[in-house]
Amino acid sequence: MRILWINNDGGGFADYVDVAEGTSVEKFFSEKLPNRDSQDYLIRVNRQPVPRDYVLQDGDRVTMTPVKIEGAA
Amino acid sequence: MSMTDKQLLRIAGEIRRQLRQLRQCRHVQADSRLAAVETDLASIIKARRRLAICRSRGWDAAAGRVLRQVTGTIRDMPYRLSEVERAVRVCEMQPPALSDVYKDLKQADEEFDELIWQADENTLAVRTDPIELNHVFLGEFEIRLHVPNLGAMRYHNVYTIAALDPHPAASNEHVTHPHVSDERLCEGDAGAAIQAALSNGRVCDFFQIVQAVLTTYNPDSPFVSLDNWDGTPCYDCGYVAAGDDVHWCSCCEHDFCGECTSYCRRCDETTCLGCLAECRVCGEQVCTACMSVCPECGERLCLSCRDELQCPCLEEREDEDDTDEDQARQAERTPGSHAEVRDFDVLRQAARATATGVGVDPA
Numbered sequence: 001m002r003i004l005w006i007n008n009d010g011g012g013f014a015d016y017v018d019v020a021e022g023t024s025v026e027k028f029f030s031e032k033l034p035n036r037d038s039q040d041y042l043i044r045v046n047r048q049p050v051p052r053d054y055v056l057q058d059g060d061r062v063t064m065t066p067v068k069i070e071g072a073a
Numbered sequence: 074m075s076m077t078d079k080q081l082l083r084i085a086g087e088i089r090r091q092l093r094q095l096r097q098c099r100h101v102q103a104d105s106r107l108a109a110v111e112t113d114l115a116s117i118i119k120a121r122r123r124l125a126i127c128r129s130r131g132w133d134a135a136a137g138r139v140l141r142q143v144t145g146t147i148r149d150m151p152y153r154l155s156e157v158e159r160a161v162r163v164c165e166m167q168p169p170a171l172s173d174v175y176k177d178l179k180q181a182d183e184e185f186d187e188l189i190w191q192a193d194e195n196t197l198a199v200r201t202d203p204i205e206l207n208h209v210f211l212g213e214f215e216i217r218l219h220v221p222n223l224g225a226m227r228y229h230n231v232y233t234i235a236a237l238d239p240h241p242a243a244s245n246e247h248v249t250h251p252h253v254s255d256e257r258l259c260e261g262d263a264g265a266a267i268q269a270a271l272s273n274g275r276v277c278d279f280f281q282i283v284q285a286v287l288t289t290y291n292p293d294s295p296f297v298s299l300d301n302w303d304g305t306p307c308y309d310c311g312y313v314a315a316g317d318d319v320h321w322c323s324c325c326e327h328d329f330c331g332e333c334t335s336y337c338r339r340c341d342e343t344t345c346l347g348c349l350a351e352c353r354v355c356g357e358q359v360c361t362a363c364m365s366v367c368p369e370c371g372e373r374l375c376l377s378c379r380d381e382l383q384c385p386c387l388e389e390r391e392d393e394d395d396t397d398e399d400q401a402r403q404a405e406r407t408p409g410s411h412a413e414v415r416d417f418d419v420l421r422q423a424a425r426a427t428a429t430g431v432g433v434d435p436a
Contacts (some may be wrong), residue, residue: 006275008282012266014273042281047180065281070291071252072261 001058005032008065009041019056026052028062041066075182076190084190084197085174087220091167092274094224095392103160109152120146140158169274181277194219199280200237204250206290207299211250212238216283223271230281234258234287242297244306244313251295251302252286261291309345310332324348324361335368341376354378354385 001021006014019028025045028039038052043066044053056062076084090327120143121242127136178197182188185199205211215235220291222231234257236249248254248354252261258265263286270279270348304315308327321327322345329345337344337360352375359375366373370386378384 008278010262010265012278012282014269014271014275033422034198044180047108047176047277063278064159065278067283067285068262069282069285070261070287070289070294071263071286072256072259072291072294073252073296 001056003058003060005057005060005063006061006063008063008073009033009036023056024052025050025054025062028056029064033064040068074186076178078283079183080190081178082171084220085171085178087195088174088178088197088223088274088276089168089171091220091222092272096164096166097274098225099160103157103164103204106153106157106160110150110152110157113153116146117143150264161271165270172275174276176277177274177276181280184277185280189215191217197276199284201284201287203238204288206288209299209302210240212236212240213249214253214287216287217281218276218279227242229257232258232283234283242313243304244301244311245297249298250287251290251297256358258283258286259294259296260286261294299406307333309347315360320345322348337363339377354380354383356385 002016002018004014005017006012017032023031025043026038029036029041029043033041042063043050044063044065045056046061047063102210120139120239123139124136125131127139144205179187181199187200189198189200189427191198195218196219198215201214201216203210203213213236215237216232216412217235218232219230234250234253235256236253239246239249241400242248245254250258252259253275263282263284266282270276270282271277282314292298297409301313304313305319305328307324308325310333311327312330313329314328320328320329320331320343322334323342324344325348333346334343335346335349335358336342338357339359340363341372341385342360342362344375348361349358349375350361350364351357352364353372355378357375364373365376367384367386370384372386374384
């Protein structure tokens with residue numbers, strides 16, 4: 001199945017990606033952003049907060065936004 | 074109060090209209106970059122034609138010149154092509170559907186306490202909670218998205234960050250946050266994500282990314298370091314001093330740091346280095362209040378030295394007086410000279426009075 005993944009970390013790209021059936025949000029996060037802590041991100045599915053064991057559905061829109069981003073001067 | 078669906082739809086429509094305009098601007102940009110490549114290609118074709126002529130006639134030196142002329146163009150080609158590739162790629166982005174923009178606005182309305190629409194300025198805004206970084210309280214901020222600027226490819230003018238309860242840096246009142254100056258956010262690592270969110274009409278993502286920057290402190294690159302946020306800036310060097318290290322100069326009435334402060338050797342008042350001057354006679358540093366000038370010669374000297382008649386010019390006069398006194402004694406021995414001596418004494422007193430500013434008793 002395909003979902004829309006919007007990664008607001010780094011380049012902030014949005015793209016459709018294939019995911020296996022039964023993939024939870026937590027698993028998807030660890031696959032896409034390994035070595036990152038999900039606590040440091042606002043994760044929304046279809047613009048709503050979801051529990052970490054939420055199972056992704058075809059056509060879902062997943063957004064991951066860091067809660068801490070370093071600015072500059 | 075949350076906005077009505079009708080209001081949200083109207084704003085979504087305006088955002089979408091701007092993003093369509095943005096797409097047109099991008100087409101113009103892509104066209105101008107393609108034109109630059111076209112110009113380069115034309116000069117390469119021309120160079121090749123000239124080179125062929127040179128080769129056919131055996132003009133080796135001219136052939137070398139032709140190749141040298143085209144070297145710069147060839148060197149710039151990869152850069153120009155990458156610019157074109159980028160410009161064409163962003164043109165592929167479709168403006169978001171109206172329903173998507175509407176849903177994003179709805180989400181922003183739910184994620185933040187309030188989504189504010191300022192109709193007079195066409196500005197969409199959200200407010201952060203009060204922000205405190207490294208125990209420095211900065212207050213609440215309003216992230217203002219200027220919708221009409223969305224379509225103009227001027228990302229730096231698209232949004233501003235307003236401090237609602239400003240707690241600016243002591244050294245610069247325009248810096249209300251370590252990464253905000255004159256209401257402009259220095260985006261740092263968030264630059265690309267903010268640009269992507271704006272160009273896709275992902276309004277809620279945009280607000281959340283900016284909020285993430287506002288709630289984070291990057292000690293390596295602030296406008297003003299939080300370590301120097303509070304305190305009083307030294308009027309001289311600008312160093313932000315705090316507590317006992319802040320000194321008030323009573324002469325110029327400004328605050329200074331310890332490095333830029335000393336004290337007057339006459340009145341002991343704390344004085345900035347700029348208000349201290351060296352007495353030419355005793356060599357001590359004295360404040361402007363304790364500094365005077367010799368009324369005779371105009372030399373700068375401290376009040377003590379003036380009162381004690383320490384100015385070199387007065388000492389010279391003293392020597393002259395001593396000489397006069399000797400002459401007077403000499404004259405005293407001569408009969409009929411008492412009146413002359415008295416007159417001389419009066420004159421001498423008058424001279425001293427002029428030097429010290431004390432009045433002369435005419436009696």
